[in-house]
Structure formats: C-alpha cells, structure tokens
Amino acid sequence: MPDTAPVLEIRDLHKAYHDLEVIKGVDITAHRGDVVSLIGSSGSGKSTILRCANLLENSQQGEILFKGEPITWKGNGHDRLPADPKQVLRIRTNLSMVFQQFNLWSHMTILQNVMEAPVTVLGRDKAEAEEAAHAYLDKVGIRDKHDVYPAQLSGGQQQRAAIARALAMEPEALLFDEPTSALDPELEQEVVRVIKSLAEEGRTMLIVTHDMKMASDVSDKVIFLHQGLVEEQGSPDELFGNPKSERLKGFLSSTV
Ligand code: ADP
Ligand code: MG
Numbered sequence: 001m002p003d004t005a006p007v008l009e010i011r012d013l014h015k016a017y018h019d020l021e022v023i024k025g026v027d028i029t030a031h032r033g034d035v036v037s038l039i040g041s042s043g044s045g046k047s048t049i050l051r052c053a054n055l056l057e058n059s060q061q062g063e064i065l066f067k068g069e070p071i072t073w074k075g076n077g078h079d080r081l082p083a084d085p086k087q088v089l090r091i092r093t094n095l096s097m098v099f100q101q102f103n104l105w106s107h108m109t110i111l112q113n114v115m116e117a118p119v120t121v122l123g124r125d126k127a128e129a130e131e132a133a134h135a136y137l138d139k140v141g142i143r144d145k146h147d148v149y150p151a152q153l154s155g156g157q158q159q160r161a162a163i164a165r166a167l168a169m170e171p172e173a174l175l176f177d178e179p180t181s182a183l184d185p186e187l188e189q190e191v192v193r194v195i196k197s198l199a200e201e202g203r204t205m206l207i208v209t210h211d212m213k214m215a216s217d218v219s220d221k222v223i224f225l226h227q228g229l230v231e232e233q234g235s236p237d238e239l240f241g242n243p244k245s246e247r248l249k250g251f252l253s254s255t256v
Pocket of ligand 1: 017022044046
C-alpha cells in the first residue's frame with residue numbers, strides 16, 4: 001500500500017435508515033495529519049457519516065478506504081455488510097471514536113477505562129498498558145484522577161478521559177462526534193484545548209462539531225453538510241470568511 005494513500009477516504013457514500021435516505025452521495029478524504037471538520041444543522045447526517053466510516057453502521061453504496069485498503073463487502077443494498085470481521089476490527093481500532101456523551105464504563109476507574117481495550121483488544125501487556133495509560137491521562141491533564149470512577153469527574157474531565165482512552169489505542173485517526181456539546185461552556189474550553197494540542201501534534205482527525213470557533217482554529221478543511229450532501233467545503237478561511245451558498249450563510253448566521 002503506498003504511504004501516500006489517505007488515512008481515510010469515503011467515496012460516494014449512501015446510507016438509508018429503512019426507506020429514509022439520509023446520506024446521498026458524500027465524498028470525504030483525510031490525509032495523514034489532516035483535521036477535517038464536519039458542520040451542518042442537526043439531522044444533516046454528520047453522526048451517520050462518522051458511524052459509517054467506523055463501520056458502526058452499514059451503508060448501501062459507496063466505498064470506504066482505510067490507508068488505501070477498501071472495505072470488502074458482501075451482499076447488496078440493505079443487505080450489504082462488511083465481509084471480513086478481521087478487517088472490521090482492524091479499522092475500528094484504527095479509527096478511534098470519541099462520543100458526545102463520553103461513553104466511559106461507569107463501573108471501571110478512569111485508569112481501567114483507558115487500559116481496557118489495549119489489553120483486551122490489542123493484547124498489550126498489562127504493566128505496559130498501565131504505564132501508557134498514565135501517560136495519556138497526563139497528556140489530557142487528569143493524571144491525578146486515575147483512581148476515581150467516571151461519575152466522580154466533571155463532564156470536561158470525563159471527556160478528556162474518553163480522549164485518553166481513544167489515544168491509548170494508538171489509532172491512525174480520531175473521530176470526534178460533537179465532543180463538546182454536552183459540556184457547560186466553561187468546561188468546553190478544557191476539551192477544546194486538548195483537541196487543539198492533538199491537531200498541533202499532526203494527528204489525523206475527523207471532527208463533527210457545533211463549535212465554529214474550534215472548527216476554524218483547528219481544521220485544514222471544513223465540510224458543510226446539508227440534508228445528506230456536501231453543500232460546500234474548503235479551508236476555514238474560505239468557508240467562514242467567504243461562504244458562497246445561501247444555506248451556509250444562513251447556517252453560519254444562526255450559529256453566532
Ligand atoms: P446529525 O448528526 O447531523 O444531527 P444524524 O446523522 O444523527 O444527523 O441523522 C441524520 C438523519 O438520520 C436524521 O434525519 C435522523 O433523524 C436520522 N437517523 C439517525 N439515526 C437514525 C436511526 N438509528 N434510525 C432512523 N433514523 C435515524
Ligand atoms: Mg449528530
């Protein structure tokens with residue numbers, strides 16, 4: 001596989017829930033180090049695209065390529081499913097997802113949350129996984145919280161723990177689904193700071209966000225979705241500074 005292949009490439013993606021087609025032919029490419037933000041109204045299909053990319057949802061048409069390797073499918077239309085469970089696992093562990101509601105395991109300490117998948121999915125040595133987990137918790141600024149349970153943390157701390165958990169898989173790319181929208185404004189910023197630092201490290205990230213300032217600060221490319229189609233895309237300067245479509249202009253004026 002050539003090194004120049006994008007980390008993630010989505011071509012002509014179509015997805016319907018039963019009869020309702022919600023993604024109608026979307027293309028997204030993220031090269032290594034790219035930060036791509038997806039913006040758009042509620043219901044425009046942002047979460048669905050992330051979930052399809054990660055194979056948490058099936059899709060009926062289109063290709064998804066991970067580092068140039070296409071997902072192999074079996075079946076057609078609504079019966080189309082990934083054909084190779086090993087490929088699914090490889091891709092899911094390489095596209096680590098961070099959810100709006102954190103999705104930490106409530107019965108595990110923060111350290112256990114971060115160590116769990118590296119040990120059980122990647123087969124890492126426990127002591128090594130623990131050492132790495134402490135380092136990731138340090139990176140997101142909550143090293144001292146390793147021994148507590150998620151409910152004992154603020155939302156911002158929980159989300160940073162979820163980011164540490166995603167990083168612990170050493171993924172090729174991180175997928176964020178509205179990582180700050182469940183947070184109070186004062187807690188939002190501590191998560192934004194972590195995402196900015198990851199962008200500065202050159203991580204490959206696909207970020208669904210309602211936070212236009214963050215999208216503008218961290219992205220190489222911003223994609224505006226409308227009803228399951230890309231309505232407009234470009235650099236943050238182009239999209240936020242010089243929006244062309246009336247829909248994007250309307251969307252931006254409604255979000256300030
Ligand atoms: P966004 O993340 O941009 O708000 P979603 O991807 O969640 O949008 O949703 C896109 C469309 O798909 C919406 O019309 C939503 O109601 C619909 N949808 C999302 N998830 C489901 C589901 N599990 N079953 C049926 N419809 C769904
Ligand atoms: Mg969503």
